[in-house]
Amino acid sequence: MSLIAVVLGSAAGGGFPQWNCRCPVCSLAWAGDPRVKPRSQASIAVSADGEQWVLINASPDLRAQIAATSALHPRGGLRDSPIAAVILTGGEIDQVAGLLTLRERQSFRLFATAATHAFVAANPMFTALAPDVVSRHAVVPGERFTPVTGIEAELFTVPGKVPLYLEGSEASEATVNVGVELRAGDARLAFVPGAAGIPPGVKNRLASANVVLFDGTLYHDDEMLRSGTGEKSGRRMGHMPIEGADGTLAALDGLSARRLFIHINNTNPILIEDSPERARVNQAGWDVAEDGMEIKL
Numbered sequence: 281m282s283l284i285a286v287v288l289g290s291a292a293g294g295g296f297p298q299w300n301c302r303c304p305v306c307s308l309a310w311a312g313d314p315r316v317k318p319r320s321q322a323s324i325a326v327s328a329d330g331e332q333w334v335l336i337n338a339s340p341d342l343r344a345q346i347a348a349t350s351a352l353h354p355r356g357g358l359r360d361s362p363i364a365a366v367i368l369t370g371g372e373i374d375q376v377a378g379l380l381t382l383r384e385r386q387s388f389r390l391f392a393t394a395a396t397h398a399f400v401a402a403n404p405m406f407t408a409l410a411p412d413v414v415s416r417h418a419v420v421p422g423e424r425f426t427p428v429t430g431i432e433a434e435l436f437t438v439p440g441k442v443p444l445y446l447e448g449s450e451a452s453e454a455t456v457n458v459g460v461e462l463r464a465g466d467a468r469l470a471f472v473p474g475a476a477g478i479p480p481g482v483k484n485r486l487a488s489a490n491v492v493l494f495d496g497t498l499y500h501d502d503e504m505l506r507s508g509t510g511e512k513s514g515r516r517m518g519h520m521p522i523e524g525a526d527g528t529l530a531a532l533d534g535l536s537a538r539r540l541f542i543h544i545n546n547t548n549p550i551l552i553e554d555s556p557e558r559a560r561v562n563q564a565g566w567d568v569a570e571d572g573m574e575i576k577l
Contacts, residue, residue, distance in 0.1 A: 283431070283467040283577040284327050285491070288335075288345035289320035290569040292497050292545040293374035295341060303507050303547050315553045319571050320345055321374045322473050322543040324493065325352060325363075328430030328464040332364040336460060336471050342378030348572065361386050365427035368392035369435075369458050369473060371399035372443045376406075383408040391427055393435065394418040395456050399443065421458055432463045436485060439477040441518035457518065461485060467577035469493070473543040476518045478531045489537045490577050493569060496541025499523055499548050499557050507547050519543075522550070522561065529564045542569040 289295070296319040297309035309316045321339035333352060339345065346352045346363075354360045365388055368375055379400070382388065390409070392400070397418055400406050419425055421435045440457025459472035459482070470489040474497070475482070486492050497519035504510030514521050521527045522541065532539065541550065541561065549557040550568050558568065 282328065283462060283464045283469055284330060285469055285493075285575040285577075286325045286349055286351065287493075287542070287569045287571060287573040287575070288323040288325055288349060289339050289341055290542050290544060290571055290573075291319035291321055292543045293321060293372065294546060295319060295321050296544070296546045296551060298546040301509065301546055303509050305549060305551050306546050308552065316551050317570055319544065319551075323378070324471060324542075325349065326431065326462055326469065327351070327362075328428070331362060332428040332430075333362050334427045334431060334433075334462075335363060335366045336462075337369055337375040337473065338366055338378030338382065339374050340377040342381040345571075346381075359384070359386065361388070363388055365389040365391060367427060367433060367435075367460055368396050368400075369460055369471070370440070370443065370456055371396045372474075373445070375473075376400055379406060379409060382414075383410075385410055385413050387413045389427065390414055390416045391419050391425065391433070392416075393421065393456070393458060399456075430464055434461045434463075435459070436461065436482065438472055438475045438482055439479065439518075440474050441476065459485075461489065464577075469575075469577060470537075471542075474518055475528075476515055476520055478520070478528070483532065486532065486537065487535055491575055492532075492535065492537045492539045493542045494528065494532070494539065495519055496522060496528075496544045496548065496550065496568070498545055499550055501527075503545070503547050509547055522548075523557075529561065529566070533564070535565075538567070538575075539565060540567045540569045540573075540575075544568065
């Protein structure tokens, strides 16, 4: 048994280039510089057999991502989709808004923590996902479940934060942000699009994976402050930086898995293919995910 993963989108919220941004990196994209590639918002699709697919997060760009991915096109019958399940790693807008793309009474199963399900249920727009065709399954982190035949999944808690629209509410940061591990036979893939830190339990889990897709939002913690594009540090937004003594490169040094950064913010210089920052992450054994990338385990 093997796993096939397709990177549907590799950028952070807002995509790349961000529609209203002319930071130095976005400016290159607007100018058509071949050293940067446009990216949609982060999501992956995973299958064990190429027939049934699981989406991990449903980004606002999902309609275009499906159109760009032939494996997700309808196949037989008047109404049909190989998308059999969706797993959410949180309730951020760029993780759930694409669910509205899947509202045309197509059957699939929706998996998330109870907290994330509650966020979705609290927004009346998501009643468009008719409960008689879209079944919702609350998953307890640490408990294994089967989203589709041939794939075993497990959510695991990761330090993070509540979605921006819930800041100030009673939502607990300890229950809203998770990563997901997917297994098929001996193949293991871990997907962590947001992490404010890497405690020992998370590092041990990643050490057992064959492929790790990990939060690459910002290269420097103060990147958005420095560029004038934001007023918060990366950690304040729930994302540890790539560089630095307490950054991802240092924390996951020596990991034997194939490692790729995903959920990359539009200000991040690793988006520039010949930048010193890209060279640094490549030298450390990391790749930078791109839309349309296919990974076979």
